[in-house]
Amino acid sequence: MRQMMKGNEAIAEAAVQAGCRYFFGYPITPQNEIPEYMSARLPEVGGAFLQAESEVSAINMVFGAASTGARVMTSSSSPGISLKQEGISYIVGAELPCVIVNMVRGGPGLGSIQPAQSDYYQATRGGGHGDYRMIVYAPASIQEAVELTQKAFDSADRYRNPVMILGDGCIGQMMEPVSMPEYKKPDDLGEKTWAATGYHPGCGRERNIINSLYIEPDRCEQHNLDLQAKYDAMKEREVMAKEEMAEDADIIVVAYGTTARIALTAVRKAREQGIKAGLIRPITVWPFPEKEIAAAAQRCKAFLTVEMSLGQMVDDVRLAVNGCRPVEFFGRTGGMIPGVSEIYDRILKIKEGL
Amino acid sequence: MTEQLIIAGFGGQGVLLIGQLLAYSGMLMEKEVSWLPSYGPEMRGGSANCHVVISDEAVGSPKVEEATVVIAMNYPSMKLFERSLVPGGLLLYNSSLIEEKPSRSDIRAIAVPCNDIAKEVGNARTANMAMLGAFIGATGMFTEDVLVEALRHKLGASKEKFIPVNRAAIAAGMTAAKAFE
Structure with missing residues (x-):
């Protein structure tokens, strides 16, 4: 319901x-x-x-x-x-x-x-x-x-x-x-055997120690390498992004969160005017959908990143595009929300320059 | 179909509630909806507004720039948001508090004496319900029953006793909107 x-x-x-x-x-x-x-x-x-x-x-x-x-x-x-x-x-x-x-x-x-x-x-x-x-x-x-x-x-x-x-x-x-989905815990999540729930002799496990101090630098380096392996796994498995009308798009808008919705309305408006615009919306902003954007760069002609900031995610878009397509930016900041027409105007301007 | 609404007035007039009930009614009609309040440092007597989108497709921008409907509960709101209407858009304004006429002639404007209606039905706090009645009278977007169901949900079981007076205000608002044209 x-x-x-x-x-x-x-x-x-x-x-x-x-x-x-x-x-x-x-x-x-x-x-x-x-x-x-x-x-x-x-x-x-x-x-x-x-x-x-x-x-x-x-x-x-x-x-x-x-x-x-x-x-x-x-x-x-x-x-x-x-x-x-x-x-x-x-x-x-x-x-x-x-x-x-x-x-x-x-x-x-x-x-x-x-x-x-x-x-x-x-x-x-x-x-x-x-x-x-x-x-x-x-x-x-x-x-x-x-x-x-x-x-x-x-x-x-x-x-x-x-x-x-x-x-x-x-x-x-x-x-x-x-609709509030019924929550189901994934099968791979087992008991938290590492948790510090109170040790006593005969409790059937070693003491669990929770700590972030690794005073010996070699051990601290190893700890960081272990953490890095987790981040690599996240990058491999956890990226989420949604593409809208991006398949045949000449101009791809990249935006996330609220801004992506406003951008989507601008993209729909552009499509109504015969402009091949599309949207890639990162759902995970870390790990960033760099492969998806790099793949899109092979098909499209230009990118427009829109944010409610003066340009932060645009860095990640540029890293993913790696110079093979122009990446324009439009942003509002300080609590101002970009408007559909403002984004549409930028799409139009890019279209004219193609 | 995508209706984009701006509802505005001063704090305490129930403008956020008008928006919520419109969005809730839209949801009951199986539409996609969003309700976005202004949440600045508002206070009673200050200005308040909200944006509502009711659509057949997933709502894109929840922020309304080109309104198809503006509901103005006081004069500053009418003055500010009248210009946001698309040509042919609908302006519903509370003529109990707004003596001025709308400045645009390319829109459909309906005067609704909300506070007078509220007094007539016996509860001054139902002015916003009169406006909601006028909205459905003018647009036919949903029925009085859908609106009352939304209201019932919002008020909860303990406030059931307030339903009749609100229903009366809604009915009077519908009649007023139809009579105006």
């Missing part, structure tokens, strides 16, 4: 369905409906919600809960996610699963509270210190946000690594019809 849900609430409910029982956070617009929802919902299912005294506390509470093997989530928006970066780096280093939601708003600093995509670098390059990566899902609809949230918990467990849901104020605040 379809029901109208706000993105934030839908993500929260999807997390509960996927077995998330712990949530630690601190309020910030435009994601407040997630903690609000969790504060009422988690006690109903025997879980716990806690509003921490800061984002730094919240992410470290996530670290603790994840250490016990529980499914745990935190959410915030840009300035709050910046505060969580130290904790995220530690969680990666300690190889723990968790889900982190970022409903991006205008930056830098306190910025604005309106939708933005200017945290792309931070999300995909690792905003914290150290050589690390995490899967970053960028939903473009509420239904997709629900599905990706559930998948995020599975991916986090599979790789023992944090997973980020990268939304924006629009995804968080918008309402759309949603």
Whole structure:
């Protein structure tokens, strides 16, 4: 049955369905409906919600809960996610699963509270210190946000690594019809034998130690190589992208999240005018669909990257295209949402130059 | 079919609810819908608006730039969003609070005395329902029953007692829109 849900609430409910029982956070617009929802919902299912005294506390509470093997989530928006970066780096280093939601708003600093995509670098390059990566899902609809949230918990467990849901104020605040899928845990996810659930003699296992400190550099290097093997596996298996009218397109727009929807309307408009435009929408922004874009570069004539930033993902598009086609950019930032006509005009301009 | 709506007024007039009920009704009609609120530092008495898309295909942009329908609950909203209408688009404006006439002549404009209707049916807070009634009266996009079902869902079982007065406001709004033309 379809029901109208706000993105934030839908993500929260999807997390509960996927077995998330712990949530630690601190309020910030435009994601407040997630903690609000969790504060009422988690006690109903025997879980716990806690509003921490800061984002730094919240992410470290996530670290603790994840250490016990529980499914745990935190959410915030840009300035709050910046505060969580130290904790995220530690969680990666300690190889723990968790889900982190970022409903991006205008930056830098306190910025604005309106939708933005200017945290792309931070999300995909690792905003914290150290050589690390995490899967970053960028939903473009509420239904997709629900599905990706559930998948995020599975991916986090599979790789023992944090997973980020990268939304924006629009995804968080918008309402759309949603059918809540029945969650089914994948068969390959077994017991978390590594979890620190309390050791006592005779408990039948060795002590489980959760730690990100490798004081000997050779061991730290080996740890990084082991982590790298996980990132390679993610790159191999976890890339998601959706193509719309891209097969025969001369001009391919690359956009993710809310911007991709606006771009899709512009692409439809261009098609109505006989312009062969198409869209490639990365659903994972890390790992990035570089093969899909490289393949498209062999068929199309030009790319247009559109973002709610002044140009971050465009770097990844250019890396994938590798100079064999021109890659143009259009962006709005600070909380301004690009318009269909603005994108359409850019498509038109590229068409004229072909 | 893709209807793109902007609903605007001042905070407290129930403009976000109008949008939610339109989107919910669209969903009940098996359409694809989206509802996008303005969520700036709004407050009661400040301005509030939302964008609703009701479509036969998956909704692309949830942000409305070229509106097929504008619902204005107060004068600043009419002034601001009238220009967003496509030629031939529908403007429904709350003539209880808006004395001015719309400036465009290439649109279909319907004056709806929402607050007066609300007073007549006995609950001043049903002005937004009168406007919703006017919307279905003017467009025939869905029936009064679909709208009431959406309202019932939104209000929940504990507020069932408010359904009759809201239904009366909807019916009066429908009549007002039909009488205007």
